[in-house]
Amino acid sequence: MSKELIRLAGCTMAFDDEIVLNKIELSIQDKEFLTLLGPSGCGKSTTLRIIGGFLSPTSGDVLFDGNRINDVPPYKRMVNTVFQRYALFPHLNVFENVAFGLRMGETVIEEQDGKQVRRKVKIPEEEIQSRVMEMLEIVNLGGFEKRRINQLSGGQQQRVAIARALVNRPKVLLLDEPLGALDLKLRKDMQNELKRIQKAMEITFVYVTHDQEEALAMSDTIVVMDKGSIQQVGTPEDIYNEPKNAFVADFIGESNIIDGIMRADGVVEIFNRKFQCLDGGFAKDEAVDVVIRPEDVDIVPVDQGQLKGTVTSVTFKGMQYDIIVDFYGFKWLIQTTDLCPVGSTIGIKIDPDGIHVMKKSRYSGMFGDYSSYSEEYDEINESQEGWDDEK
Amino acid sequence: MKSKLSWFSVPYVIWMAIVVVVPILIMAVYSVTTAEGALTGENFVGMGDYAGVFLRSFRLAIIATLVCLLIGYPVSYWMAKEGLRFQRVAMALIMLPMWMNFLLRTYSWMSILENHGLLNQFFQKVGIIGLYNSLTGQSIEYFTMLRTPGAVVLGMVYNYLPFMILPIYSVILKLDVSLLEAAQDLGASGAQVFRKVILPLSLPGVLSGVTMVFVPSVSTFAISRLLGGGTQMMLGDLIEQQFLGGAYNPHLGAAISMVMMVIVVVCMAVMNHFGEGEEQAVML
């Protein structure tokens, strides 16, 4: 059913010898909601600007419906952008802002001598009127046509920006952190709104964010990026449950990342203890990274536990407690609904599906350690237990 | 929103009163009185004789303003688009002449434009005058450039062009690049981006540029006297004559000044009214 709409084939982008995107391979399917997720400066906006046509990749190709569009200028692409800071025209009212693209005419692609020719066709005034009004209704801004942009709230400006892009019925809508400036409540509302619009209009969304919750909630596909490279592409569930490396595991949600050794398929050794897991396909005795999500750890009485540790800090988070537990000097974050007082010794149990084994990568050892999570508790609660106690 | 005057503004208000309001009031009183101090409307009635000077002043000032705009806008636009280093150099070049005395600059134009001045000598050497003669069958020795309306306009443009460039340049420089990208993104070609976004958003700069060129142009007297050589009398010269010159009549001079001021203020008010919407928008 799904069909590839955009493809970035080995796209590299360099600014004065500084490589910002490194041989990006990305396939975007028709009508999907794809999110580019990554920390600040990882190249999300740059990727978006390449798709929008504001940048031409230093090397590699941009394909749209199978045709190379590297040299097609932005105004001839069937792609529209919602800019990070909206970029609404201050000299035009709401109606004229939304009508701007329609007044520029519609791009039609024609075949001429086997080559693609893009031509602009004027849109009649009545059609402009009705399309703008219809769009303003969709984003709940009916009655605001005559308002000036500086008379709108942040959320309203945001919706004008979305309407202004969508009214052109683009094949693809690019959104660069569109909700970044909104407060939490409005953000959640707009997330639902955007998702609804995307479903209703059947448009491909390429969405940029550095908020992992937003990405998990909205996307069909998440692309996790770091330092100009794609780390993992997958559904939200894939990315969360089967992170490819320590970076992804750490960036998406909270994770404890521990050094382990793969003793056999389905058996991984952590802290000299064997644990059942569901992963396999590693060499015997291969060193690996093991990800354990804070919510996948069960707290049990000490004598029934696979491991035992000392609680060094407790933070009440409303839905649950975040507790930091010291296992042989390595601190884990565990989420639990039971209150475990600071200083108490607890046992833990982890089900096989709560253990995710990853190959070692250049991110190994950089993330997933909660030692610095709450230093003040550490100082009071110097752990006495040594690493060899369990042996 | 009007904020209340704070105590800090008191010195400023006093200063403005002394150097702006009081002189205008004195002029106003002068303009409606005779030398004996009696109230009269004669000064205004008698002004009809100088309609020609009024017309010439406004015509030349408008032409000079238009020329400044035609040169200044593209230059500002181009400057704002170039790299930072280029902008610095260009700015220095534009400011450089302004560090020289105004009269000195205007005098040097006289020696350039004279019948046997630099420019005519150059034309002679290069053979342009010979070419002209052979083409038209005339036999001139030089082009008459000094003492023409053109020379006066040239002087105005030369002296006031920076006042057109600077405000337009700074407005264009401050334009949000993402607005231009947004326009492109929405399907505007280069020319359309300029017409639909850059031009309307730079209008406030154009308005202040026009004001800053037009006002000194319409009231100039040195430029018209030096480059116009007395053949191009303008309002500034006329007024000067009433105060300092042979036709000593400060009351008439004051009346002409008042009329000129009113006309200029009305022109500016009308223009600013048209630009109001944009101005507000840019404040955003």
Ligand SMILES: Nc1ncnc2c1ncn2[C@@H]1O[C@H](COP(=O)(O)OP(=O)(O)OP(=O)(O)O)[C@@H](O)[C@H]1O
């Ligand atoms: N025009 C440019 N010239 C030089 N370097 C640039 C340019 N644009 C971006 N960069 C660099 O490219 C890198 C990636 O930038 P990009 O804007 O794509 O990051 P991002 O992932 O969108 O980050 P953020 O979440 O902060 O917006 C950054 O290191 C940035 O400094």
Ligand SMILES: [Mg+2]
């Ligand atoms: Mg960005």
